[in-house]
Amino acid sequence: MESTMDRFTGTLLPWLRFSVRPRDAAERVAQADAPVCYVLETGRALDVRVLQRACAQAGLPRPRKALLPGTTGRKLQSLLVLTRRVGFWKKRIDRRPPPELRSLLEALRRDPALDVMLVPVAVYWGRAPRREHVSWFRLLFSEDWALTSGVSRFLSVLLNGRNTVVEFGTGVSLRSLVGEGAADNQAARRVVRHLNGQLVASRTAYVGPDLSHRRTLMYDVLRGRSVRAMVAQEAAEKKIPRREALLSAKAMFEEIAADYSHTFVRLMERVLRRLWTRIYDGVFVANVDALSGIATGSELVYVPCHRSTMDDLLMPYAIYTHGFAVPHIAAGINLNLPVIGPAMRKGGAFFLRRSFRGNALYSAVFMRYLAVIMARGHPIQYFIEGGRSRTGRSLAPKTGMLSMTVRSFLRNPVRPVVFVPVYIGYERIMEIDSYLGELSGKPKEKENLWGFIRSLKRLRENFGHVHVNIGEPIPLAPLLDEHAPDWRGMLGQEGRAAAVSGAVDALAGRIMRRVNAAAAVTPVNLIAMVMLATPRHAMLEADLARQLATYLDLLRAAPYDAHMTVTDLDAASIMKLGFERGLLCRLEGDAVGLAPAHAPGMPYYRNNVLHVFAIPSLLACCFLSNGKLRAADVLRLAGRVYPYVSEELFLRWSEEEIGPEVRRQLEAMRAVGLLRQSPDDPEAWCAPPAASAEAVQLSVLAQPMLQTLERYYVAIALLLNAGSGRIAQAELGRKCQEVAQRIVTLYGFYSPEFFDRSLFDGFLGLLRRRGVIRADGEGRLVFDDVLERVAEDAQLVLSEQLRNSVLQVLHG
Numbered sequence: 001m002e003s004t005m006d007r008f009t010g011t012l013l014p015w016l017r018f019s020v021r022p023r024d025a026a027e028r029v030a031q032a033d034a035p036v037c038y039v040l041e042t043g044r045a046l047d048v049r050v051l052q053r054a055c056a057q058a059g060l061p062r063p064r065k066a067l068l069p070g071t072t073g074r075k076l077q078s079l080l081v082l083t084r085r086v087g088f089w090k091k092r093i094d095r096r097p098p099p100e101l102r103s104l105l106e107a108l109r110r111d112p113a114l115d116v117m118l119v120p121v122a123v124y125w126g127r128a129p130r131r132e133h134v135s136w137f138r139l140l141f142s143e144d145w146a147l148t149s150g151v152s153r154f155l156s157v158l159l160n161g162r163n164t165v166v167e168f169g170t171g172v173s174l175r176s177l178v179g180e181g182a183a184d185n186q187a188a189r190r191v192v193r194h195l196n197g198q199l200v201a202s203r204t205a206y207v208g209p210d211l212s213h214r215r216t217l218m219y220d221v222l223r224g225r226s227v228r229a230m231v232a233q234e235a236a237e238k239k240i241p242r243r244e245a246l247l248s249a250k251a252m253f254e255e256i257a258a259d260y261s262h263t264f265v266r267l268m269e270r271v272l273r274r275l276w277t278r279i280y281d282g283v284f285v286a287n288v289d290a291l292s293g294i295a296t297g298s299e300l301v302y303v304p305c306h307r308s309t310m311d312d313l314l315m316p317y318a319i320y321t322h323g324f325a326v327p328h329i330a331a332g333i334n335l336n337l338p339v340i341g342p343a344m345r346k347g348g349a350f351f352l353r354r355s356f357r358g359n360a361l362y363s364a365v366f367m368r369y370l371a372v373i374m375a376r377g378h379p380i381q382y383f384i385e386g387g388r389s390r391t392g393r394s395l396a397p398k399t400g401m402l403s404m405t406v407r408s409f410l411r412n413p414v415r416p417v418v419f420v421p422v423y424i425g426y427e428r429i430m431e432i433d434s435y436l437g438e439l440s441g442k443p444k445e446k447e448n449l450w451g452f453i454r455s456l457k458r459l460r461e462n463f464g465h466v467h468v469n470i471g472e473p474i475p476l477a478p479l480l481d482e483h484a485p486d487w488r489g490m491l492g493q494e495g496r497a498a499a500v501s502g503a504v505d506a507l508a509g510r511i512m513r514r515v516n517a518a519a520a521v522t523p524v525n526l527i528a529m530v531m532l533a534t535p536r537h538a539m540l541e542a543d544l545a546r547q548l549a550t551y552l553d554l555l556r557a558a559p560y561d562a563h564m565t566v567t568d569l570d571a572a573s574i575m576k577l578g579f580e581r582g583l584l585c586r587l588e589g590d591a592v593g594l595a596p597a598h599a600p601g602m603p604y605y606r607n608n609v610l611h612v613f614a615i616p617s618l619l620a621c622c623f624l625s626n627g628k629l630r631a632a633d634v635l636r637l638a639g640r641v642y643p644y645v646s647e648e649l650f651l652r653w654s655e656e657e658i659g660p661e662v663r664r665q666l667e668a669m670r671a672v673g674l675l676r677q678s679p680d681d682p683e684a685w686c687a688p689p690a691a692s693a694e695a696v697q698l699s700v701l702a703q704p705m706l707q708t709l710e711r712y713y714v715a716i717a718l719l720l721n722a723g724s725g726r727i728a729q730a731e732l733g734r735k736c737q738e739v740a741q742r743i744v745t746l747y748g749f750y751s752p753e754f755f756d757r758s759l760f761d762g763f764l765g766l767l768r769r770r771g772v773i774r775a776d777g778e779g780r781l782v783f784d785d786v787l788e789r790v791a792e793d794a795q796l797v798l799s800e801q802l803r804n805s806v807l808q809v810l811h812g
Contacts, residue, residue: 016050016053016164018050018053018054018123018164018165018166019166020054020168021165021166021323022168022292025168026058026059026060028168028171029060029119029171030058032119032171033117034115034116034117034173035068035078035115035116035117036060036061036078036116036117036119037079037080037104037117037118037119037174038051038078038079038080038119038121039080039118039119039120039195039199040079040080040081040121040122041082041083041122041199042081042082042084043081043084048063048064048079050123051063051079051121051123054166061078063077063079064078065078066078067104067116068107068114076100076103076104076107077100079100080100080101080104080195081100082095082098082192082196082199084098095192097185097188097189097191097192101188101192102184102188104174105178105187106184108174108175108178109184114175115173115174115175116173116174116175117171117172117173117174118171118173118174118177118191119169120169120195120198121167121168122166122167122169122199122202122203123164123165123167124164124203125164169198169202169296170198172194172198177191177194178190178191198296201297201377202296204296204325204377205295205296205297205324205325214257214259217257217372217373217376218253218257220372221253221365221368221369221372222253222365224364224368224371224372226364226367226368227249227361227364227368230249230361230363230364231245231246231249231361232245233360249361249365252362253365255333255336256350256351256365256366256369257350257369258328258348258349258350260326260328260345260347260348261346261347264343264346264347265316265346265347265348269317269320269321272313272317273317276317279459279461279462280463280464280465280466281462282465282466283314283317283318283465283466283468284465284466284467284468284520284565285318285321285322285468285470286467286468286469286470286518286520286563287469287470287471287518287563288318288470291322291324291420294418297416298416299374299379299414299415299417300327300379300380300418300420301379301380301382301405301417302315302319302327302379302380302381302420302422303381303383303384303402303421303422303511303515304381304383304421304422304423304515305383305385305394305422305423305424305515306385306387306389306395307388307425307426307429308424308426308429308430308431309430309431310426310466311383311388311424312331312349314466314468315327315329315381315422315424316329316348316381318468319379324379325378325379326379327348327378327379327381328348328380329347329348329349329350329381329382330349330350330351330380330381330382331349331350331351332354333352333353333354334354335349350369350373352366352401366404367404367407370405371408371411371412374408374409374412374414374415374417375412377415380405382401384397384401384402384508384511384515385397385398386398388431390435390439391435391604391607391752391756392604392605392606392607392608393607393610393648393649393753394512394515394516394611396758396762397508397511397512399504399505399508402504402507402511403501403504405417406476406480406500406503406504407500409476410487410500416476416477417475417476418473418474419473419474419507419511420470420471420473420474421470421471421472421473421474421511421512421514421517422468422469422471422515423469423471423516423518423519424467424468424469425467425469425519425520425525425608426464426466426467427463427464427466427523427605428463428464428524428581429463429604430463432601432604433601435601435604436600436601436752439752440752464522464524464581465522467565469563469564469565470518471517471518471563472514472517472518472563474507474510474511476507479503479506479507480500482503482506483502483506483507487503509650512650513650513651514563514652515650516611516650516651516652517560517561517563517564518561518563518564519560519561519609519611521555521565521566521609521612522605523569523573523574523578524578524581524605525606525608526548526551526567527574527575527578527583527584527602527605528602528603528604528606529551529606529609529613530544530547530548530551530700531544531584531594531602532602532603532606532703532751533700533701533702533703534700534703537599537602538587538591538592538593538594539591540590540591541575541590541592542590543693544571544575544592545571545572545575546571546693546697547700548571548574549570549571550672550673550674550701551701552566552570552571553671553672554613554616554668557667557672558665558667558668560612560652564612575592582595582597582598583598583602603751603752606704607753610704611649611650611651613705614649614651614704614705615638615651615661615662615665616665616668616669617701617703617704617705617706618638618641618642618705618709619634619638619665619666619669619675620669620674620699620701620702620705621702621705621709621797621798622637622638622797623675623685623687623698623702624687624698624699624702624706624797625798626687627686627690628678628684628687630681630683630684630685631663631683632683634662634666634685635659636793637793637797638658639655639659640790640793641712641797642655642658643655643770644712644763644766644767645705645708646658647762647766648708648759648762648763666685670685673688673697674688674694674697674698675688675698676688706798707751707754709794709798711736711754711759711763712763712794713803714736714739714740714743714806714810715736715760715763715764716787716790716794717791717806717807718732718735718810719732719773719781719783719787720787720788720791721810724784725776725780725782726780727780727781728775728779728780728781729761729764729768729779732781733760733764734757736757736760737755737757737760741755742809743805743809747805768781772787772790773787
């Protein structure tokens with residue numbers, strides 16, 4: 001029946017369309033310096049024919065041709081099939097090494113100079129990325145792990161035959177796999193294991209892991225040594241039967257575990273594609289090629305920034321539609337709502353409680369679950385910031401899940417772990433109104449089903465473009481080598497590895513810096529960056545066009561990072577888009593302002609890319625009160641402030657690297673006309689003439705970082721005013737927030753993060769870690785003349801008027 005069905009299915013061959021992965025597959029195979037033998041997992045006739053067509057199109061040796069000159073017969077063809085169906089009435093799978101492989105091994109033994117290049121090949125039906133229109137019925141028969149019948153295979157080919165991928169793996173020398181002195185049977189099994197491993201890794205990377213045995217996953221979790229120990233401890237402490245404690249552990253597993261369904265994911269891909277078409281003008285994914293080299297054989301951990309609830313849907317959608325497996329997403333237990341929770345589980349979500357404290361059994365079950373799914377090759381995803389950013393700035397990373405991931409790897413290092421930072425940028429965020437409400441003091445609404453239903457009405461609106469930018473991946477092992485050199489001695493250990501905590505902190509910082517390095521600078525970001533830096537959020541139309549053009553030129557002259565993306569629009573097109581979306585409005589004459597309806601939310605979009613402009617803005621601050629500065633003075637001022645700005649904005653350069661970066665940015669600012677070098681002294685830099693157009697542009701560029709420096713000055717002035725040993729850090733943080741709120745009220749600029757208590761606490765904490773201030777025995781802050789020198793440097797950057805304004809509010 002199967003051969004008849006295969007022949008019938010073969011009639012569809014002229015209708016098929018396929019793509020080849022990777023893009024350079026043909027070149028890599030053609031460069032082989034030995035005869036090429038293709039390896040398929042199964043010998044289905046249509047898979048072989050598609051492979052033949054792919055090879056013919058690429059000019060490669062065809063399968064089932066004689067592998068070696070002068071040979072005939074099937075045993076030395078250029079095709080190996082690893083698993084075969086045998087039996088007449090009842091078919092079964094034969095996984096023994098194929099006879100063709102034994103023939104190859106005999107040929108190698110007869111001729112010591114002979115070698116063969118084995119190239120694993122997989123054919124995926126219905127898994128080609130970025131397919132625009134796929135019917136619901138087709139999705140049911142697209143590629144997964146199931147061993148399908150001939151009828152199912154015919155339907156799969158019929159429905160998805162024009163949406164197919166031929167995946168060429170990395171070729172491997174047969175002689176290198178065999179080794180010296182191995183018997184033929186042993187050598188054949190070794191070769192089959194290696195090839196099966198490559199094919200399984202490929203299928204896991206592009207289809208997702210085999211999840212057909214969820215019950216065995218539960219048994220693997222509950223049989224873990226740490227879980228069994230905690231079950232026994234729970235039974236002893238609560239004086240309950242061990243079976244009851246084990247049932248509690250099982251209930252915890254059910255509360256945590258995903259229930260991933262390939263079919264559900266395929267259906268949701270279609271639903272989400274229609275949704276994105278309705279509410280977004282486009283979803284753009286950048287740098288996705290960075291995943292191609294690491295997806296196979298590695299445990300990928302996606303760590304995106306967290307801006308919106310839509311992140312939970314956009315991330316897996318972007319990954320899946322580009323041909324990679326959907327990650328298992330860590331979600332808060334508060335999202336495990338009726339209807340929504342089960343659907344999220346089908347899409348790969350697993351749930352965790354806000355706190356594990358006081359529940360050792362739950363902690364053991366969760367840790368074991370995480371370790372098992374990582375060992376099985378499930379890509380995972382979590383938001384390292386913990387919650388969504390309400391201000392648009394990157395939040396300080398939460399290291400809980402990060403620490404558990406590292407500890408899981410140390411306990412069971414089956415495959416290398418690679419962290420993938422991801423930046424998600426919106427031109428308009430759906431929750432902006434609720435964020436503004438929370439920043440103004442309203443309590444955060446709890447997630448519930450009714451709230452979800454009410455939010456659906458917003459799906460009729462348009463939210464512009466969305467950017468999902470893949471950052472530079474971070475392999476875990478090299479980072480551990482750098483920060484915890486003895487980590488290999490901890491492999492297989494249970495419990496918390498205290499020596500790794502420093503490496504976890506370093507990893508968290510590196511992830512945040514690489515997330516920011518992959519920023520997407522959109523037209524909305526640029527409009528917000530310019531307009532919020534102007535008095536009353538208004539300027540002449542010609543000045544706005546010049547400022548936007550200058551920012552675009554700066555980004556091209558000294559790009560923040562190779563992974564960053566910048567809008568292709570020019571200044572005129574950006575302004576046109578601003579008017580069309582209602583962000584900008586015309587005022588009297590040729591003046592332009594922010595539309596009142598959108599003005600309160602614009603700081604959010606400015607803050608998304610504040611780090612991109614941080615260094616040029618900081619340098620512009622240096623020249624606001626100084627017409628001329630030597631490069632050494634600029635470097636000293638920037639170096640004094642940089643550690644605090646870098647900590648707050650997660651800038652990508654170390655303190656040792658900031659000197660060359662400052663010089664690079666100075667050259668870029670000179671190239672766009674914002675600065676010039678003194679004709680008398682090449683080491684001196686000059687601001688543009690006062691009242692010139694360039695001087696206005698420099699002042700506008702300085703404003704974003706000027707607010708940050710003013711916030712620092714508030715903290716330093718309050719501390720100096722209180723005196724050494726007179727005030728505790730908690731009280732100082734409270735006073736900083738109060739003074740900052742008064743400044744905002746009196747001077748009328750809207751910037752909620754200016755009086756954000758966490759930013760003041762972070763600045764004071766860094767002052768303590770750097771030894772500028774310290775706490776005495778009673779917790780009061782003590783300082784010396786180092787702090788006074790910092791205050792003196794502020795006089796070079798902050799104008800006298802600005803400093804007097806702060807001091808006036810402070811003493812008012």
